[in-house]
Amino acid sequence: MMMTHGHGGGAMFTFMRGDDKSKPNLTRDLVRRVARYGKPYAALIALALGAIFISSLIALIPPLLYRDLIDHVLPQRDADRLTLLALGLVTIPLFDGLIGVGQRWLISRIGEGIIADLRQALYAHLQKMSLRFFTHTKTGELMSRLNNDVIGAQRAVSTTLVSLITSAFQLVATLFIMISLNVQLTILALIILPLFVLPMRRIGNLMREIVRQQMDLNAEMNGLMNETLNVSGALLVKLFGRQREENAKFSDRAKRVRDVGIKQALIGRWFFMALGLVSALGTALVWWSGSSLVLQGAFTIGTIVAFAAYLTQLYGPIATLVNARVDFATSLVSFERVFEVLDLPIEIQDRVNAVELKTMRGNIQFDKLSFSYLEEQNDAPQLTQASASPMPGNGREMRIIQTMAQSVPGNGQKFSETFAPKATRRWALRDVNFEIQAGQLAALVGPSGAGKTTITYLIPRLYDPTEGRICIDGHDLRDISLDSLSRQIGMVTQETYLLHDTVRANLLFAKPDATQD
Incomplete structure (x- = not known):
């Protein structure tokens, strides 16, 4: 059967969210849905967690070597022990680096695999959508969901989630060592914790909104490019001499994307500067109190040096975990945007027990x-x-x-x-x-x-x-x-x-x- 046809009209529609969905919500259903994509990679995930755990333990060893060097090797002029410590300070980073390579490979396999599955599911779902959907939806926004948002989802798996898990392991292990060294100094180091929590939650919420806005603006810019850079769009622009107007329109959208990017970078810079000041305050308190204990003979110089080294391994994970909910929710914006498309109902589909016609009379x-x-x-x-x-x-x-x-x-x-x-x-x-x-x-x-x-x-x-x-x-x-x-x-x-x-x-x-x- 052969037919010819012309063009059909249609209203143009675009993906837009209501005010109730302007912020991503970290719900159990959303987390479960993301987790389902990780099920086929359970074995690799277990190996990656093991690598993260081992790497977190290895990071605790160098400060103890510094303590031994200052408190025992140098005062006793023990050359043999000094050689062993030097070898240890070289071997440990090498071993940790090899584990890091394996960990990176595992995480990449998991992240790339999940994203490939997600991208294939998204493309397959779009193939099932009716012609009504494609005539009512901007192609550029679909391309943004299929490319930019899927890549954002990959970052959520490969970077954000791994960072949260690593921080949890590091925090527990570091606190255990610090408490074993000195309980009072550990409590003093944790006193400044509220100074982490308050600004981080405020900045985190703001960053979440900016990320969402940035994704929407990128999708809008992609939509304009798709409309004017295909054959039909380019022909229309040239026939009616609209190059200047279209350039101005694109320039406006590009500037809006630029401004949001600058805003995100500046807020991030101020944020990390504030964290640096808080960390410096905590470090100063520990050095002041620890040095007083050294002067009183209750603490060794090597111990205070080791303790100060552990502070850097303490504040980083605390900063990550305090803002974990907001950080994870921000990363899940990409998954949320992809799921919006996957949840669109399929209008044209086979009925149950649909007839398979081998031949057709017509x-x-x-x-x-x-x-x-x-x-x-x-x-x-x-x-x-x-x-x-x-x-x-x-x-x-x-x-x-x-x-x-x-x-x-x-x-x-x-x-x-x-x-x-x-x-x-x-x-x-x-x-x-x-x-x-x-x-x-x-x-x-x-x-x-x-x-x-x-x-x-x-x-x-x-x-x-x-x-x-x-x-x-x-x-x-x-x-x-x-x-x-x-x-x-x-x-x-x-x-x-x-x-x-x-x-x-x-x-x-x-x-x-x-x-x-």
């Missing part, structure tokens, strides 16, 4: 069929209208005259169908009834917007009827599997679209198993 029947392009606008909360253009058949009374010319002598016939006047639902087709016998050639004749293209979209089930049904060989289209339907129907579009590939690849796109002849 008898087509439209039975009391009515169709509206915008019927699901109010049922799609994920899509918010950005601009609108009239759909075929909206706003006026229409008449379509469908003339069937004979392809086999004696099989010709004529018929016409008068459409209902404008209704509140804005019908593109209203109560259409006709039948085309197998072997007949049908020509749809009528003014622009009469519904010719709509009919050709309905037969291969690019859309489903709003009311009534379409039957092929006595089967309701919705009872036929989509795969068998696409194999039996051929379509020549009015606008030629070629893949960036060889001529042969384009010719074989519809039927990869076609022979050379």
Whole structure:
């Protein structure tokens, strides 16, 4: 079966979030959903956790070697022990580095694997979406979800989550060693903890909002690039001399992305400067109190040096864990944006026990069929209208005259169908009834917007009827599997679209198993 068609109109929609979702929420359901993608990599995750644990323990050894060097080796002038300590200070970083390489490999395998699975799931879901979805959604925003947001999700797995786990291991191990050295100094080091908590939560919430804003602005800029840099968009811009206006529009969006990036960098810089000051305060308190203990003979110089070294391993993990919820929630923004697409309902899909047609005679029947392009606008909360253009058949009374010319002598016939006047639902087709016998050639004749293209979209089930049904060989289209339907129907579009590939690849796109002849 072969059909030709023109263009169908449609309103343009874009992904936008309501105020209630302007901030990412770290919910159990969201965390569980992300965790499900890690299930196939459970063994690698266990090995990575083991590597992180070993690396955290190794990091505790050098300060103890410094203490031994200052308190025993130097006062006793023990050259042999000095050699062993020197070898240890070289061997330990080497061993830790090798473990770090293995840890990085494991984490990369996990992160890249999860993201590949997520990207494939997202692409497969988009392939199942109806034509209505693609005519109502900006392609650039979809590309942003498929590329930028998926990469952001990868950072959440490979960087943020690993940082949180590593910090937890380091904090527990470091506190254990510090308490064993001196309980009072450990308590003194923890006194400044509130100075970490208060600014970190405030800055963390602000950074979360900026990350979300940055992603939205990037998606908007990608949408503009996709609209104006494809063949049709570039042709339109050149024909109407809109280069200057489009450059200005793109420049405005690029500057907004730039400004948000600068804002994020400055806030981050101020944030880390504040953390540095708090850490310096804690270190000064420990050195002052520890030195007093040394002067009193209650503490050795090597111990205070080791204790000060452990402070750097204490404040870093505390800073990470105090802000863990906000930091993790910010990282999950990318997953959240990807899941928004994955959660979009599939409008056109196979029914249970759909019929698999091996061959098709080609008898087509439209039975009391009515169709509206915008019927699901109010049922799609994920899509918010950005601009609108009239759909075929909206706003006026229409008449379509469908003339069937004979392809086999004696099989010709004529018929016409008068459409209902404008209704509140804005019908593109209203109560259409006709039948085309197998072997007949049908020509749809009528003014622009009469519904010719709509009919050709309905037969291969690019859309489903709003009311009534379409039957092929006595089967309701919705009872036929989509795969068998696409194999039996051929379509020549009015606008030629070629893949960036060889001529042969384009010719074989519809039927990869076609022979050379």
